[in-house]
Ligand SMILES: Nc1ncnc2c1ncn2[C@@H]1O[C@H](COP(=O)(O)OP(=O)(O)OP(=O)(O)O)[C@@H](O)[C@H]1O
């Protein structure tokens with residue numbers, strides 16, 4: 001049976017909507033945090049960018065509302081909670097009609113419902129965040145097996161890695177290497193400034209007065225954005 005890709009229908013014509021889905025089976029793997037940072041990075045890169053929140057928790061949605069109320073500007077945040085793939089397709093069509101060029105979809109941390117699976121199937125690339133922990137490593141194979149079955153391009157990113165010891169990060173990267181899984185070479189490290197900036201509807205990209213150590217987070221998120229941008233075949237847009 002052919003694999004149904006709703007993006008294939010959506011990208012016909014001149015306009016292009018690239019879709020990146022943040023998904024994994026494990027809750028708390030930093031999907032929402034990455035989604036917000038990647039979307040702001042794309043916006044700063046000159047792309048018309050949006051987020052689609054498909055999680056009932058509404059973390060991205062709330063962040064977007066705070067952002068809007070404080071006048072911080074795009075990315076706009078849409079939401080679609082329906083498990084019906086046709087509804088998702090209609091929402092993606094409406095977002096594309098608004099001229100959005102790259103969309104980041106935030107998903108609930110579960111394989112128990114169709115939402116994350118539909119959003120993964122719709123994507124040009126799925127970014128699978130994992131914390132460098134034994135539990136995250138254990139949770140990875142079923143979701144990866146699903147992505148492979150659906151032939152959805154994906155890569156794993158190690159995120160929220162503790163900074164006081166390199167061992168968990170080394171072990172996670174060794175696991176990804178040994179399992180022959182595609183992964184982002186840059187690791188996102190744990191920094192208290194990250195949740196702090198998110199409360200105000202921002203990201204680390206938009207905060208002034210960062211310490212030298214905190215500025216490394218900016219570089220890390222930018223590296224992951226650059227990886228994703230290349231994966232969905234978009235050019236670097238901002239002329240510096
Ligand atoms: N690099 C980081 N450094 C410090 N804290 C982080 C980092 N990344 C994420 N966090 C924090 O970890 C918590 C979980 O992150 P997040 O909400 O992004 O995960 P999630 O995968 O979206 O979770 P859920 O499955 O519940 O949707 C949040 O409080 C977030 O602020």
Ligand SMILES: [Mg+2]
Nearest residue numbers: 031032055059
């Ligand atoms: Mg989340």
